[in-house]
Amino acid sequence: MKTQSMGQASHNAAQSAVGYQHQTWWALLELLRSGRARPGQAITLELHDDVAWERDGSPSQLLQLKHHQGTARSLTDAATDVWRTLKVWMDTGAPGNSAGPEFLLVTTQIAADSTAMAALRPQTRDEFAALRGLESVAENSNSEQTRVARQQFLALDPVARRVFVSRIQVLDGSEHIEDVPGQVRVELQWALPTGHEDLFLAKVWRWWDEQALAMLQGRLRSVDVGAAQASINEIRDQFTNDTLPTLVELADVDGESVALQYRTHPFVQQMEWVAYPPRNLQKAIVDYYRAYTHTVRWVEEELVGPAELERFEAELIDEWEREFEWMLDELDVDADESAKQEAGKRLLRQLLAQTGITVRSRYHEPFFARGQRHMLADAGTIGWHADFETRIQALLKVAG
Known part of the structure; x- marks a missing residue:
């Protein structure tokens, strides 16, 4: 039996911690980035998926986040990340339901050229090529790590398989964890109070950390777009001439x-x-x-x-x-x-x-x-x- 050294365990634990933090931070960026186009919707954490959008309690988009720190490896169709993600969606997302939620794989890696992953990017989309590429890997790969997921994919009838792939998008080259705060700042440029930008952002992050923790603990189901905008506006209002921000709760x-x-x-x-x-x-x-x-x-x-x-x-x-x-x-x-x-x-x-x-x-x-x-x-x-x-x-x- 192969044992894991203390150093390896510590490294894996650190990677997991970074991954969870990235997921939490990225959800705020997603809320700010996509919220304006999603009035009446709400974002969730670890409810339907890593991150998800829902409307009236039902998911409209499921997002799997994959964070790879300090790696230049390309994302290939045989990658463990890909098949783990596909299995999650096949298990929970009714893959053959054309009216079901969209599936998004958000990864810091770059999809390799001429792969199904590259064909599922919004800007280079080719669903037929993507389906052929995934079927080829599912049939020919010898990986034990992905065997169950590949068999499950091939067990779908051809129509369900085609529908499933049509619902998938790949957002590769996504922000690393250290880049997320800078992108959040860009999305909040409209609200930054002159001369107090960092303090304002610190208060927004504090608000979001509280929301995220409440969602992860099950005390809060979701954060809807309207409530988020109202909360950010309320924080912004603390920097006007007739009020002040509370800094120590x-x-x-x-x-x-x-x-x-x-x-x-x-x-x-x-x-x-x-x-x-x-x-x-x-x-x-x-x-x-x-x-x-x-x-x-x-x-x-x-x-x-x-x-x-x-x-x-x-x-x-x-x-x-x-x-x-x-x-x-x-x-x-x-x-x-x-x-x-x-x-x-x-x-x-x-x-x-x-x-x-x-x-x-x-x-x-x-x-x-x-x-x-x-x-x-x-x-x-x-x-x-x-x-x-x-x-x-x-x-x-x-x-x-």
Whole structure:
């Protein structure tokens, strides 16, 4: 029995991983490239085939993807890839049904001249020559790897065989995995926001990765053309003058790690002075982290300017000043520590729930205003406890 070395197994696993990644990435390119001509249709992954187009739940086109990294070999009619693909389609695609879905073999290899594969290209199509070439290989090849598929092909009656071949197209010389992102960029040229092209594309890729994972896990059946166009337009709209892109999603943040990192910061101390509940305190730290990270990245990407952020901070401070004075006015002169804690906790909870002040008129992510308030509290500009100013001074002296 022939055994496989660890190195061979690792190489094969790497090739498989690249193949699956290529399939996922190429599906986005296919969606962008062909979607405009397919209104009302949807694209799927690993449902009907590697990639497929469907209408009303039924496949209209099945695509088998073959990725060969670093090889110059031509695609021949006897290739294992060819007969594996034909077998998949004969097993699942009702080969003799002339009304069935189209079959597309998408391969990075180049079909050799005078082969059935070359005759099945859209631009050099000759179905009769293709049928003769496949029948010749099916009858004369001695390959054990393709024997079952060849026998299955020959077992089709002549009419079914002819219909089957008529439904096949070969798209050879397809993009390698490293070329796909560049082609996606070309297809999205119309949507690229000037000066923020890479960030926009990163968000599109993130959106697509989420869709692809959901399809592969069976949580999402397909992505239809209209929904894809709407999602891409929504991402594009985040780069207009009245909104901003969200760059760090809540799911991206390890709450426990972030809480550990910021546990000694002044804004955390401020919340502890008013006995803020532990779980909400941890969520507040995540808000701070996301708001701070967004502020830095937005400025780096020149999506927002210092003056705009200063205006936003000034509005938050003005709002806090009004509410803080009301809190002090309602406290008794001889209020004890417990009363001050309760008043401060109410103030903090009240302001964190306020969503009326936004950095941009259409940017309504609540974490940013909440986090920005914590950033101001971290600087000692605002606070929650009635005596926060003297306590902050003491804290800064200790820290100094």
